[in-house]
Amino acid sequence: MTVKELIPPQVSLLRGEKIIKMLQRRYPSIFTSILSLVATALLAGWGSTIRYITQYPNYTEIIMSFIYLIIIAVAGFFAFMALVGYFYVQGHLYILTNRRIILFRKFITISVREIAYSEITDIIVNQGPIARILDYGSVTPLSPGVRGPYALPYPYMKRFSYARVELKDVSQPSMITNELFRLTRLHK
Amino acid sequence: MDKQPPDESTRFHLSVPREVSTAPDEKILMVLGRSYISFVTLATVGLLVLGGILAAMNFYLPIEHKWIMFPLLVLYFLILSPLLYGLGYIYVKGHRYIITNERIVMFRKFIGILLRTVNHDKITDLIVNQGPIGRLCNYGRVSPITAGMIMPMGAAIFSISGVRNPYEVRDNIAKLVKAMQPEEQ
Numbered sequence: 001m002t003v004k005e006l007i008p009p010q011v012s013l014l015r016g017e018k019i020i021k022m023l024q025r026r027y028p029s030i031f032t033s034i035l036s037l038v039a040t041a042l043l044a045g046w047g048s049t050i051r052y053i054t055q056y057p058n059y060t061e062i063i064m065s066f067i068y069l070i071i072i073a074v075a076g077f078f079a080f081m082a083l084v085g086y087f088y089v090q091g092h093l094y095i096l097t098n099r100r101i102i103l104f105r106k107f108i109t110i111s112v113r114e115i116a117y118s119e120i121t122d123i124i125v126n127q128g129p130i131a132r133i134l135d136y137g138s139v140t141p142l143s144p145g146v147r148g149p150y151a152l153p154y155p156y157m158k159r160f161s162y163a164r165v166e167l168k169d170v171s172q173p174s175m176i177t178n179e180l181f182r183l184t185r186l187h188k
Numbered sequence: 189m190d191k192q193p194p195d196e197s198t199r200f201h202l203s204v205p206r207e208v209s210t211a212p213d214e215k216i217l218m219v220l221g222r223s224y225i226s227f228v229t230l231a232t233v234g235l236l237v238l239g240g241i242l243a244a245m246n247f248y249l250p251i252e253h254k255w256i257m258f259p260l261l262v263l264y265f266l267i268l269s270p271l272l273y274g275l276g277y278i279y280v281k282g283h284r285y286i287i288t289n290e291r292i293v294m295f296r297k298f299i300g301i302l303l304r305t306v307n308h309d310k311i312t313d314l315i316v317n318q319g320p321i322g323r324l325c326n327y328g329r330v331s332p333i334t335a336g337m338i339m340p341m342g343a344a345i346f347s348i349s350g351v352r353n354p355y356e357v358r359d360n361i362a363k364l365v366k367a368m369q370p371e372e373q
Contacts (some may be wrong), residue, residue, distance in 0.1 A: 073198060121335050122310070124281075124305075125301065125304075143336050174207040178209050
């Protein structure tokens with residue numbers, strides 16, 4: 001399959017525009033997202049659930065059944081999300097051309113963001129602990145149109161946005177950042 | 189035999205992290221780190237607030253529940269405080285601020301990695317903040333604001349935090365910004 005064939009029909013290149021790099025979201029990143037979601041749900045709910053269960057006289061039995069239920073629910077959720085996540089991750093495509101970055105995501109809905117190198121004001125890289133081990137991370141090119149609070153890589157501050165604002169969980173984020181910096185230098 | 193030119197990262201007291209690489213013709217002018225005292229101040233304020241809450245708890249708790257104070261005080265004095273100051277040291281050592289002739293790289297490595305790169309020609313404002321202890325100990329936060337990283341987020345999170353001689357750093361960046369940005373007509 002040629003590079004041109006890999007480009008989705010929703011993305012069109014300009015005359016003389018050349019593709020430098022095509023990036024995709026890494027599949028293992030979906031597992032860290034699921035893990036953090038499950039951990040947050042368990043942390044939020046375990047206290048009140050245990051308190052509720054211990055009201056009953058034979059609560060040790062109920063707790064054991066509850067733990068089995070949790071394990072089955074988490075495993076089922078994990079398997080389901082792993083399958084859905086595969087298609088979700090496959091829907092992400094980031095194209096670095098000699099003129100701009102195109103961020104494309106196709107999963108149920110379609111979202112495309114294009115940003116010219118000359119408009120990039122800041123580049124932010126964010127890697128979690130597992131991402132550091134597996135060498136992937138998110139690179140966020142900020143512009144006056146997509147500002148910090150909408151693209152902050154802090155989970156507790158991140159606002160919901162329909163637009164794809166970052167090159168999410170791409171391989172070798174430091175190398176990508178250096179490449180982006182090199183391209184922004186050329187397009188001042 | 190010709191002498192090898194010194195590696196850019198070895199010219200400075202602090203090392204440049206391997207995650208940051210410079211472009212051809214790009215020169216590293218400064219490598220700064222975060223001062224430990226800036227973290228100690230924050231941590232101490234947090235611990236004092238927590239200590240105040242514990243003291244209030246001790247005052248208002250009924251006598252039959254006072255036993256809970258012992259494990260809480262052990263946690264506070266023997267576990268939390270050394271852990272906070274110890275981890276804080278590693279946290280502070282993970283900060284690097286690299287100022288080159290073209291950009292500022294703000295790098296933090298602690299559990300994860302967070303990096304912000306901003307070109308001098310995109311900086312619109314430079315803000316310096318110093319707290320009372322920062323004024324005494326001569327450290328502060330220099331925040332380069334751009335159109336993409338606006339106040340207050342740009343000033344609060346992705347900044348050159350806890351750096352020594354913040355006004356000198358500000359002046360150096362301001363000179364670079366002036367040199368990089370086109371002259372007004």
